[in-house]
Amino acid sequence: MKIDRRSFLVTGVGTVAVAASGMMGAPWVRRAQAAEFSYKVGTDLPASHPLNVRIQQAADAINKETDGRMEIRVFANNQLGGDPDMFAQLRAGALEFFTLSGANALSSLVPKTAITGVGFAFKDYNQVFSALDGELGAHLRGLITKGGLVVQDKVWDNGFRQITNSSRPIKTPGDLQGMKVRVPPGRLWIALFRALSAAPASISFNEVYSSLQTKVVEGQENALAVVDAAKLYEVQKYCSMTSHMWDGFWFLGNRAAWEKLPANIRDITSKHLNAHAMLQRQDVAKLNASLQQALESKGLQFNAPDMNSFREVLQKGGFYTEQKQFFGDEEWALLEKVTGKLA
Numbered sequence: 001m002k003i004d005r006r007s008f009l010v011t012g013v014g015t016v017a018v019a020a021s022g023m024m025g026a027p028w029v030r031r032a033q034a035a036e037f038s039y040k041v042g043t044d045l046p047a048s049h050p051l052n053v054r055i056q057q058a059a060d061a062i063n064k065e066t067d068g069r070m071e072i073r074v075f076a077n078n079q080l081g082g083d084p085d086m087f088a089q090l091r092a093g094a095l096e097f098f099t100l101s102g103a104n105a106l107s108s109l110v111p112k113t114a115i116t117g118v119g120f121a122f123k124d125y126n127q128v129f130s131a132l133d134g135e136l137g138a139h140l141r142g143l144i145t146k147g148g149l150v151v152q153d154k155v156w157d158n159g160f161r162q163i164t165n166s167s168r169p170i171k172t173p174g175d176l177q178g179m180k181v182r183v184p185p186g187r188l189w190i191a192l193f194r195a196l197s198a199a200p201a202s203i204s205f206n207e208v209y210s211s212l213q214t215k216v217v218e219g220q221e222n223a224l225a226v227v228d229a230a231k232l233y234e235v236q237k238y239c240s241m242t243s244h245m246w247d248g249f250w251f252l253g254n255r256a257a258w259e260k261l262p263a264n265i266r267d268i269t270s271k272h273l274n275a276h277a278m279l280q281r282q283d284v285a286k287l288n289a290s291l292q293q294a295l296e297s298k299g300l301q302f303n304a305p306d307m308n309s310f311r312e313v314l315q316k317g318g319f320y321t322e323q324k325q326f327f328g329d330e331e332w333a334l335l336e337k338v339t340g341k342l343a
């Protein structure tokens with residue numbers, strides 16, 4: 001059935017007709033009331049990545065359970081700027097939530113959060129999450145809170161990072177010698193790749209594709225889920241499965257914005273964010289375990305080097321001793337409690 005605006009207004013049966021015909025988007029129908037709290041979350045990954053998919057689901061659940069009072073809008077894919085920009089916006093209160101790696105720009109405020117990215121520290125996901133859901137994670141969240149931010153309990157997964165490049169497969173540490181490798185902003189990444197004799201360059205993720213395409217850098221390192229979602233295989237030839245570090249995202253909040261929320265809305269928000277972080281971890285682990293074949297069919301050539309040879313280079317060059325000094329005895333002990341002796 002077709003109704004026009006006039007017949008709707010004059011007949012008075014329009015409401016029934018509109019409901020019955022499912023035309024709820026029609027312009028004369030009053031929209032649901034605007035949310036009382038409308039907050040943004042910024043992320044640096046493409047919308048298709050499980051990080052964004054699960055945050056959106058959490059946002060939907062939060063909106064529903066607060067009867068529409070709390071709305072979280074997801075701005076994926078660096079729409080709000082690169083990581084250092086979004087981090088500045090978060091601290092200034094222009095952005096209420098932001099997901100950020102502890103080894104990335106967060107370490108410019110809280111240097112010790114980068115400890116989770118120490119090269120070849122965690123052997124598997126069991127170790128990663130027993131540390132981050134355990135004492136080390138609690139300690140780091142305490143430091144982030146002291147830094148003036150709010151952080152949710154459960155860390156979201158980025159994954160174990162692998163090296164892609166356009167020059168040659170990395171089979172031994174020597175193959176990295178002098179290679180121009182893009183790394184995210186953050187001291188630890190530069191330290192790690194210098195210790196491996198590469199030539200690292202700090203570049204925000206929003207500029208990675210074009211830097212690879214124009215060969216400003218030869219390579220980059222990221223988990224396979226990111227290589228796939230950001231289509232880096234289009235501008236890279238080789239992928240070497242170094243798993244040289246684990247990386248994840250803290251779900252950060254601006255403190256003033258967080259404290260404006262009534263306690264029950266804060267509880268509902270945290271509950272759904274943390275529950276969806278757990279689901280997201282499973283998504284990413286599955287993707288990173290299964291993507292090699294798909295990426296091979298898109299043209300990436302894979303190899304699996306002996307990771308011990310890389311760890312030995314780091315050990316002999318004093319990398320772990322230096323990092324232990326940088327992060328401090330307390331933090332290092334919390335890490336080694338899970339990973340075993342590193343330095």
Ligand code: X2X
Pocket residue numbers: 044045101104158184204205221222226247
């Ligand atoms: O910048 C990166 O490479 C990314 C997307 O993995 C991080 O956020 C650390």
